[in-house]
Amino acid sequence: xxxxxxxxxxxxxxxxxxxxxxxxxxxxxxxxxxxxxxxxxxxxxxxxxxxxxxxxxxxxxxxxxxxxxxxxxxxxxxxxxxxxxxxxxxxxxxxxxxxxxxxxxxxxxxxxxxxxxxxxxxxxxxxxxxxxxxxxxxxxxxxxxxxxxxxxxxxxxxxxxxxxxxxxxxxxxxxxxxxxxxxxxxxxxxxxxxxxxxxxxxxxxxxxxxxxxxxxxxxxxxxxxxxxxxxxxxxxxxxxxxxxxxxxxxxxxxxxxxxxxxxxxxxxxxxxxxxxxxxxxxxxxxxxxxxxxxxxxxxxxxxxxxxxxxxxxxxxxxxxxxxxxxxxxxxxxxxxxxxxxxxxxxxxxxxxxxxxxxxxxxxxxxxxxxxxxxxxxxxxxxxxxxxxxxxxxxxxxxxxxxxxxxxxxxxxxxxxxxxxxxxxxxxxxxxxxxxxxxxxxxxxxxxxxxxxxxxxxxxxxxxxxxxxxxxxxxxxxxxxxxxxxxxxxxxxxxxxxxxxxxxxxxxxxxxxxxxxxxxxxxxxxxxxxxxxxxxxxxxxxxxxxxxxxxxxxxxxxxxxxxxxxxxxxxxxxxxxxxxxxxxxxxxxxxxxxxxxxxxx
Ligand code: NDP
Numbered sequence: 001x002x003x004x005x006x007x008x009x010x011x012x013x014x015x016x017x018x019x020x021x022x023x024x025x026x027x028x029x030x031x032x033x034x035x036x037x038x039x040x041x042x043x044x045x046x047x048x049x050x051x052x053x054x055x056x057x058x059x060x061x062x063x064x065x066x067x068x069x070x071x072x073x074x075x076x077x078x079x080x081x082x083x084x085x086x087x088x089x090x091x092x093x094x095x096x097x098x099x100x101x102x103x104x105x106x107x108x109x110x111x112x113x114x115x116x117x118x119x120x121x122x123x124x125x126x127x128x129x130x131x132x133x134x135x136x137x138x139x140x141x142x143x144x145x146x147x148x149x150x151x152x153x154x155x156x157x158x159x160x161x162x163x164x165x166x167x168x169x170x171x172x173x174x175x176x177x178x179x180x181x182x183x184x185x186x187x188x189x190x191x192x193x194x195x196x197x198x199x200x201x202x203x204x205x206x207x208x209x210x211x212x213x214x215x216x217x218x219x220x221x222x223x224x225x226x227x228x229x230x231x232x233x234x235x236x237x238x239x240x241x242x243x244x245x246x247x248x249x250x251x252x253x254x255x256x257x258x259x260x261x262x263x264x265x266x267x268x269x270x271x272x273x274x275x276x277x278x279x280x281x282x283x284x285x286x287x288x289x290x291x292x293x294x295x296x297x298x299x300x301x302x303x304x305x306x307x308x309x310x311x312x313x314x315x316x317x318x319x320x321x322x323x324x325x326x327x328x329x330x331x332x333x334x335x336x337x338x339x340x341x342x343x344x345x346x347x348x349x350x351x352x353x354x355x356x357x358x359x360x361x362x363x364x365x366x367x368x369x370x371x372x373x374x375x376x377x378x379x380x381x382x383x384x385x386x387x388x389x390x391x392x393x394x395x396x397x398x399x400x401x402x403x404x405x406x407x408x409x410x411x412x413x414x415x416x417x418x419x420x421x422x423x424x425x426x427x428x429x430x431x432x433x434x435x436x437x438x439x440x441x442x443x444x445x446x447x448x449x450x451x452x453x454x455x456x457x458x459x460x461x462x463x464x465x466x467x468x469x470x471x472x473x474x475x476x477x478x479x480x481x482x483x484x485x486x487x488x489x490x491x492x493x494x495x496x497x498x499x500x501x502x503x504x505x506x507x508x509x510x511x512x513x514x515x516x517x518x519x520x521x522x523x524x525x526x527x528x529x530x531x532x533x534x535x536x537x538x539x540x541x542x543x544x545x546x547x548x549x550x551x552x553x554x555x556x557x558x559x560x561x562x563x564x565x566x567x568x569x570x571x572x573x574x575x576x577x578x579x580x581x582x583x584x585x586x587x588x589x590x591x592x593x594x595x596x597x598x599x600x
Contacts, residue, residue, distance in 0.1 A: 007380075009358040012350055022380040023553050026272060027561040028412055034560070035202040037441060038218065041210065045218045045436070046201055049225070050104070051097025054161040059183035064089040064157065066514065067178045067188035069164045069446065072101015073500050074194030074488045076145055077122055077507035080152040085515040091157040091188065092149075093164050093180060099149045101196055103142040108219040108251060108437075109258035111138035111231050112281070114390045115498050116318045118289050119304045122504045123148050124297035130289070134320075135281045135390075138231055159184070167191055168455045169483065174523065174597055176484065190514050190524070194488040194503070195446025198556075202441045204246065208417040212434055219251045219437045226433070227262075235262040242267070244422055244429060246414060247437030248274050250389045255437060256403075257393035266403045267429050269422065271413050272386065272553050275360045275379040277321045279390040289317075301501050308497055309576040321390055322497060328353055328383040356383050367395035376407045385552035442556045447487070456482040471569070474526035474534050475582065477509060478593060483525040484517070486510045492538055494575035505579050512586050513593070522594035530592060538569045 007018045028034055038046035065087050068075045071094030079090045096104045113120050117131035121144050124130065129144060149155060159180070168177045175187040201218040203209065217223045224230065228237035235258070243263040245252060248270045259266045290296050303317045307326045316323050328349075361378045368374035377395065379386070397403050408414055408424050416423040421431040447454055447462060454462040460481050466472060473479050476493030477486050487493075488506045496502050517524045554561030571578040 009354065009361070012354060015354055015357075016350075018380050019382065019551065019553075023551065023561065025409055026412070026554050028554070031554075031560040031562045032442075034205050034413075035438070035441065036205045036209075038201045038203060042203055045203060045216075045221065047221065048095075048097055048161065049221050049223060050107070051161050054097070057182065060159075060186045061184070063175065063187040063189075064091040065188070066090045066190045066192060067164075067176065067186070068092045068192045068194055069178075069452075070094060070101065070194035070196060071096065071099045071149075071158065071160070072104070072194065072196050072199075073122060073145060074101070074196065074503040074506070075099075075192070076148050076152075076154065077500075077504050078192045078194055078488065078510050079154040080123065080126075080148055081504075081507040081511035082514060083152040083154075085511045087511070087514060087518075089157055090154060091159065091186070092154055093159045093162050093178070095161070095163045097160050098146070099154070099158070100142040100145040101199070103138055103145055105199075105220045106222075106251070107138060107142075107224075107231050108222045108255045109227075109229065109231050109233055109235065110254040112136065112254060113138070113141055114250065114279070115322070116304070116320055117141070118284070118297060119301045119318060119498055120500055122500045124291075125295055127151055130286045130291045132283060133281060134284050135279065164452055166453050166455070167485070169457055169485075171457065171598070174483070190484045190486065190517075192486045192488060192510050193446050195449075195452075197442065197445070197489060197499075198440035199445045200441040200449070201436075202438060203436055204413055204438050206414050206417050206422075211419050212417050212421075212431075213419040214421070214431050215433045217435060219247075219255060219435060220440070229262065233258050233261055235259075238263040238433070240264050241432040242421075242430060243433045243435065244269060244431040245435045245437055246422075247439065248272070249437065249439055250274070250387055251439070252437035253389045253391050253394045255435075257391070257397045259435075260397040260400050260403045263433075264402065266397075267406055267422075267431065268398075268403065269406050269408055269414055269424070270376070271408050272381075272555070273377050273379045274386060274389045275357070275383065276363070276394050277325075277360060277388060277390050278363075279392045280320075281392075301498070304498060305496060305501055305579075306576050309574040311574075311576050321388070325356060325383060325388070328356055353382050357381075364395055368398050370398070373398050373405050376405055381553045382548075382551065385549075386555050386557065439556060446489075454482065454485070456485070470535065471538075472528075472531045472535065474530045474593065475509075475585070476571075477506070477513065478524055478526050480526055480528050480531055483523040483595070486513060486524070490570050492534065492569060493571060494578040495570045496575040502575060505575075505582065509582050509586065512590065516590045517594060520591070520594045521597065523597055524593050525595045526593045537572065 007014050036042055066082055068078050071092045075092050076099055079092055082090050112135045116134055117136035127147055163181045165181050166179045170177050175189050176191045177185055178188055179185050201220045215226050226237055227235040229235035241263050242265045243259055244267045246269045253274055300317045303313055306313045307323045364374050364377045406424055414422045414424055421429045473492045476491055494502055513524050549558035552558050
């Protein structure tokens with residue numbers, strides 16, 4: 001069966017077969033090795049287009065209470081929650097020229113968050129801000145990050161355009177020495193790593209990519225000096241230009257309709273189509289979300305998390321595409337227990353999944369007028385095999401005369417790039433500009449990058465220790481041999497589509513750990529036994545998820561079709577339960593990780 005043959009939408013066996021064939025068509029033996037990191041000769045793809053000229057400064061050798069690596073929402077929330085606990089000097093070190101993380105770097109045209117803004121933007125109760133749209137534009141989100149940083153006075157000690165290059169535990173002072181690429185070597189009593197999960201832009205390893213003579217950039221470093229315009233459009237620099245865009249994930253789906261409005265011609269190089277559901281963005285008022293009640297945002301966020309984690313909830317406050325598909329998302333989430341559900345449950349799941357995916361495929365047919373293009377845009381995999389996307393403009397773009405879909409599934413992507421453009425099969429596409437919407441390296445930022453070695457007690461290097469025995473943590477936050485070092489991220493912790501909620505719970509926890517250590521005049525360091533117990537809990541996660549990911553089309557969710565990376569191992573009973581576990585542990589057992597200081 002080829003990709004263009006019809007499949008009976010109600011025939012589950014035929015769907016299974018189709019999904020399997022489409023997966024086989026795409027799996028590459030080189031897995032994640034097909035990509036190039038944006039470093040060395042490709043480093044210019046990752047350069048900061050927004051920082052302007054970086055002012056020279058003297059290296060720092062002082063001592064702060066807390067150093068936070070990363071100035072995205074994770075780092076900002078860590079700083080804010082530390083402030084609420086009364087911590088004095090908090091120094092956030094950030095590669096970019098300002099706070100914002102993802103929302104600092106990603107400013108591509110059309111950028112919005114497709115998680116409802118009233119649950120995505122953190123600290124709305126604390127800042128009194130009420131978002132203006134159901135799905136906020138990127139700039140509104142970036143400004144909110146700045147708002148929190150200002151409110152909690154995080155600017156004075158922050159170091160921007162600075163990358164941490166190593167962390168070394170100094171036994172004599174019982175502090176960390178934080179070294180950076182600006183020559184700093186300052187001390188911090190506590191260090192929080194908040195380096196993000198999708199922060200290193202990646203490029204496809206297409207032969208000849210370096211030979212292209214036209215203009216080129218990655219979507220996370222949008223070059224408005226070339227395109228003109230803003231994230232709202234008006235890219236007059238693209239008039240008369242032939243633009244190629246590689247990638248049709250959540251970013252491509254948002255950027256392509258904007259390019260279509262301004263470029264002479266847009267060639268969309270697609271390898272796997274996204275599922276694109278209804279977006280229905282609209283302006284919202286404070287009354288719409290009950291923002292006059294104290295704690296309204298917290299309540300709404302908890303309600304959303306409960307629903308997408310498969311918990312029972314009396315009402316659905318957000319009521320959008322995510323919550324409507326919660327029963328399907330659950331299969332992707334750690335709380336799903338396949339073995340406890342039984343065969344009848346699995347059959348019901350397949351029917352529900354088929355109904356949803358048929359609905360999405362029908363959406364393509366109803367919108368795209370050319371049948372061949374419509375067929376190529378249909379996603380043939382289970383819901384959430386790839387990150388679901390939402391747009392009311394994407395499919396309609398392909399009805400325009402100046403947009404061409406170039407399907408590259410059979411050739412595993414663009415085959416070759418030349419000085420003039422891209423080659424797929426027998427066709428060469430001449431381009432003035434080639435934009436990579438090809439996503440981010442997973443599991444290589446921060447402590448996983450190799451460019452940020454962490455030396456704990458006795459000089460033990462964190463990644464060497466983990467390479468031998470697998471990741472060792474308590475709750476994902478702390479580890480034996482690495483006192484006062486607190487990690488934020490999903491490893492050994494929780495994950496959810498609303499990741500800022502996860503980060504905020506982590507920030508609350510990190511600040512509580514620091515406050516407890518300060519009160520007890522102690523170090524934060526779990527015992528090896530506590531790590532063993534937590535590793536056993538995590539081992540369950542890997543087994544529970546393999547079945548789902550093994551049947552999926554390749555992507556960063558499943559290590560390009562080869563299985564889940566061990567850096568993805570998360571708490572197996574879901575984020576909602578995990579947050580309850582952490583709260584109870586803080587109330588009853590936090591003293592377990594407090595160790596006497598040698599210096600006392
Ligand atoms: P993704 O990794 O999701 O998508 C990358 C795209 O590039 C895929 O379509 C991929 O195809 C394609 N690609 C890679 N290599 C090639 C090649 N050689 N030839 C052709 N195509 C290729 O990156 P995104 O930037 O779209 O999204 C990353 C994540 O960022 C999202 O999953 C989401 O978590 C987040 N995001 C969130 C948004 C929000 O609103 N909350 C908005 C945007 C992003 P294939 O699928 O075949 O590998």
